[in-house]
Amino acid sequence: MAAFGPYALPNVRVVGIEAVANRPLCYSYRAPGAPLSSFAVESVVDELAQKLNIDPLELRMKNGSKEGTQMVYGPKLKAVGNLECLKALQNHPINKIKLGPNQGRGVATGFWFNLGGQSSAVVNIAEDGTATIMTGSPDIGGSRASMALMAAEVLGIDYTKVRPIVGDTAAVGFCEITHGSRVTFATGMAIIQAAEDVVRQCRERVAKTWEVGVEDVLWQDGQAVPKPGSAADNQKPQTLAQIAAKAARTGGPLVGSAAINAGGAGPAFGAHICDVEVDPETGHVTVLRYVAAQDAGKAIHPSYVEGQIQGGVTQGIGWALNEEYIYGEDGRLQNPGFLDYRIPVASDLPMIEPIILEIPNPGHPFGVRGVGEVPIVPPLGAIANAVTRATGVRMTDLPLTPPKILAAIDAKK
């Protein structure tokens, strides 16, 4: 479902085989299944590029999926940013950097379908016109800030006047767990609708006060304004704070709510390029440079989107280079804790440069598409392709530990 997402393939058939092993079970993770299958596909595409003597980005551009491409799982893509991500990498200065001995450059792309699902939200307006917003989605990637930004946009008030809260189902309606890169998309959509509910109530109350029809009251920049040429034309605009201050006399507190099962999630695409250096004496891999381009649809909070990209890439580099279960001859796991199960730390990595592209998702009022999972998909292929080009040996078995790389180099000799 995910590995072939970046490609327009008129003829494709996928056969999946489940294998049962006496290892820890597969469980929830970022983009489950996609990084592994993508590693295989991206390695094959890299081999094709080498044999055709064509730039690996160009090969992907020629065969990349875009709006209208039929996916292997059935539906056709709506507006997506796969080719735009590749183009961004083609134009990046990293391509002008000349590689030294034992260095290699790798490319890979990634796809994640993303999901919507059930979310609820409440927007409470205080007497001073500030807003408290509540959802049931825990903040694991900066989502409270994104919720506040979207509510502020709809209400037309400053972001600092919105206080986001995460509540449980005793305080707010059900929200599905954080999966499918859904929170900013689906819970954000609930927040938008709850804020629109407040705007609707404000317009209705002002219309009653002005003794005109609600259609004669517009909402602009955080205030109710008369529709030009309507019966309300001579009325003075009313800010949200002014309307809220009179709420007791116009019907009681201003409370907006929404409970939805969000459809319209737009798939996410990412394209990564990296440079590595392999120490031929030890087999150690140093990641010199890493650039990740991703279509966010609309980056509500760009810094947090960058954080998701950098976090996903870091996890992916861990899978590519370090992370594995090591068993003794007695079948016991030898590295059951983080002291021995090596995940990347800051000193292992270069600056991971994110490039955010915004090709709006037509299924969301602001164009949002999920961003959390797709960045873990390409790094396995990108790193392995870079190591392959640095060593001259196709690396097909992850993680690329120093002993494994040394063995591959020795076998080549």
Add this chain to the structure above:
Amino acid sequence: MARIVFGDEFGRQFAGGQTHFELDVKNVRQLIRVLDEMFPGIGEHLEAGAIAIDNEIIPDPWLNPIQPDSEVFFLPPIRGGETEWLMNFAFYPMR
């Protein structure tokens, strides 16, 4: 009539190998009822999965409308960040 598509493996297991249908139905609930009449027992498997109607994936479909020119793909249960969707996966023939 709406065009309905099953995955190859799903069609083999539950619909005697058929994967493409043209049916006159108004919504997902009616579609599943009609298919269950054609292939008794298939309904519970269809309800467990997701559906894409006109290229939009709907995770929990039931009352969603189906237009006469709609294209409907039945998908396995899908969840991102969870593993439920990894089970019983079947891919589609490109036709």
